[in-house]
Amino acid sequence: MPTTIPAIEDAQTLAQAIVDTIHEPLIVLDGGLRVLAASRAFYEIFRVDSERTMGCLLYDLGDGQWNIPALRLLLETIIPEKTAMDGFEVDHDFPGVGRRTMLLNARKVIYETSADSTILLAFTDITARRAVxxxxxxxxxxxxxxxxxxxxxxxxxxxxxxxxxxxxxxxxxxxxxxxxxxxxxxxxxxxxxxxxxxxxxxxxxxxxxxxxxxxxxxxxxxxxxxxxxxxxxxxxxxxxxxxxxxxxxxxxxxxxxxxxxxxxxxxxxxxxxxxxxxxxxxxxxxxxxxxxxxxxxxxxxxxxxxxxxxxxxxxxxxxxxxxxxxxxxxxxxxxxxxxxxxxxxxxxx
Structure with a gap:
């Protein structure tokens, strides 16, 4: 029989460990676009800390640096209709980081046992590639x-x-x-x-x-x-x-x-x-x-x-x-x- 994770806490621990092992920035959002989890790479690259990230609305992070029209289009219009999007390019000047060109990959996760949903949002920095x-x-x-x-x-x-x-x-x-x-x-x-x-x-x-x-x-x-x-x-x-x-x-x-x-x-x-x-x-x-x-x-x-x-x-x-x-x-x-x-x-x- 398939092996299951015995407790909710264990599942959350495993999920966070998976998120942290990913080299590219990754955040997990709830249905209201508040941050449930973020990878270590996300904190390091965008120079934010977990205290000012967890539970916050995505658009409020870093004094509003994520309040990007292109990102809003992705999360509020495209994802609700398609549930997935790969290679969505965003060019933005991030405070403390500088001008960056990011490819966003998004997935909407719908659960069988709950009406809630989450969104996985992964970032790939292609600034150097675009410069070349x-x-x-x-x-x-x-x-x-x-x-x-x-x-x-x-x-x-x-x-x-x-x-x-x-x-x-x-x-x-x-x-x-x-x-x-x-x-x-x-x-x-x-x-x-x-x-x-x-x-x-x-x-x-x-x-x-x-x-x-x-x-x-x-x-x-x-x-x-x-x-x-x-x-x-x-x-x-x-x-x-x-x-x-x-x-x-x-x-x-x-x-x-x-x-x-x-x-x-x-x-x-x-x-x-x-x-x-x-x-x-x-x-x-x-x-x-x-x-x-x-x-x-x-x-x-x-x-x-x-x-x-x-x-x-x-x-x-x-x-x-x-x-x-x-x-x-x-x-x-x-x-x-x-x-x-x-x-x-x-x-x-």
């Missing part, structure tokens, strides 16, 4: 503001760099038109196109608002359109097509890729079509998969050793392409039979 949360929220807000400022500064810097590159490209083009040496003119035009390829990345990033990633298809299309406009004349037409999937690449790698495409397209325009052809065509392709990406620049020109010579035997353009391919951790393959095709493959990390 506020500090973290402030830190997060400050960090987000710094990131926003950084983004604005980067965009401004990128915009200024793009403008500077356009100015440099214009100066190179003006110089190319002014010099008398044909060799010098060609070198200046090549330099002009190299600067434009870098400027195209900057312009594309500024338009997309993304400083980290760039969509390859639109970028290569704009770059090749710029190359075609400046290097392919109406009297000697060469179709320059771009076929690219929806792959993305880091903006730093996009600069290298743009320079590679610029060099290879310039090479094809110079050497692939020594005579006028109605079907002359250069194709720039980009394909990306889970295995990596593949960049190709091909033409349907004369092919053969002479077309590939600038890439095979060296030169400034060749050195630039080889250095950029190495920088991208990619591999280049050159095929020159029917036309010429340069493939640059980058495996997935």
């Amino acid at each position: 949360e506020r500090n973290l929220a402030d830190l997060l807000e400050h960090t987000e503001e710094l990131l926003r400022q950084k983004q604005v500064l980067l965009q401004e810097m990128q915009h200024r760099v793009a403008n500077s590159l356009q100015i440099i490209a214009s100066i190179l083009l003006i110089k190319a038109r002014a010099v008398t040496s044909e060799e010098t003119r060609l070198h200046l035009k090549d330099a002009h196109q190299r600067v434009l390829s870098v400027a195209e990345v900057q312009a594309h990033l500024h338009a997309s608002g993304d400083l980290d990633q760039i969509e390859v298809g639109p970028y290569l299309s704009k770059l090749c359109a710029s190359l075609a406009a400046s290097m392919i004349g109406d009297s000697y037409p060469i179709a320059l097509d771009v076929e690219a999937d929806h792959g993305w690449i880091g903006s730093d790698k996009a600069v290298s890729m743009g320079l590679i495409v610029t060099e290879l397209v310039i090479n094809a325009i110079k050497y692939a079509f020594p005579t006028t052809r109605a079907d002359a065509r250069i194709r720039v392709g980009f394909d990306s998969t889970d295995a990596g990406w593949l960049l190709t620049v091909s033409d349907n020109g004369v092919g053969g050793v002479e077309t590939a010579a600038p890439l095979v035997h060296g030169g400034l353009g060749t050195a630039i392409v080889e250095a950029l391919v190495k920088q991208l951790d990619a591999r280049m393959q050159v095929q020159s039979a029917e036309g010429m095709a340069v493939s640059i493959r980058h495996p997935a990390a």
Whole structure:
């Protein structure tokens, strides 16, 4: 059979012992909200003594420090209806203790053998936790503001760099038109196109608002359109097509890729079509998969050793392409039979 406590006094002693072993503040109230019992933690934390606590109305404790509107709402409205409430937050300035944020847990105890009831009211001090949360929220807000400022500064810097590159490209083009040496003119035009390829990345990033990633298809299309406009004349037409999937690449790698495409397209325009052809065509392709990406620049020109010579035997353009391919951790393959095709493959990390 269940063991019972033999006397009321013993039950009260046990109840008080249980209350005192709880580390969090706890008080027991009667139906009229007068204190029947309080834990040792309650006395220590709120700095009150038992003589001025036991039998007193809760709202009168500590010169009225517990006469809190939120606490009244809990005890006089919520508890009578629900009989229980967990995590009821109260923020209050307690005399002698200071500002505290408390979570209140309340239980209304109804007895089978009596019409009386009691309320158990437990307190959890979450002042430190809330302070940490506020500090973290402030830190997060400050960090987000710094990131926003950084983004604005980067965009401004990128915009200024793009403008500077356009100015440099214009100066190179003006110089190319002014010099008398044909060799010098060609070198200046090549330099002009190299600067434009870098400027195209900057312009594309500024338009997309993304400083980290760039969509390859639109970028290569704009770059090749710029190359075609400046290097392919109406009297000697060469179709320059771009076929690219929806792959993305880091903006730093996009600069290298743009320079590679610029060099290879310039090479094809110079050497692939020594005579006028109605079907002359250069194709720039980009394909990306889970295995990596593949960049190709091909033409349907004369092919053969002479077309590939600038890439095979060296030169400034060749050195630039080889250095950029190495920088991208990619591999280049050159095929020159029917036309010429340069493939640059980058495996997935």
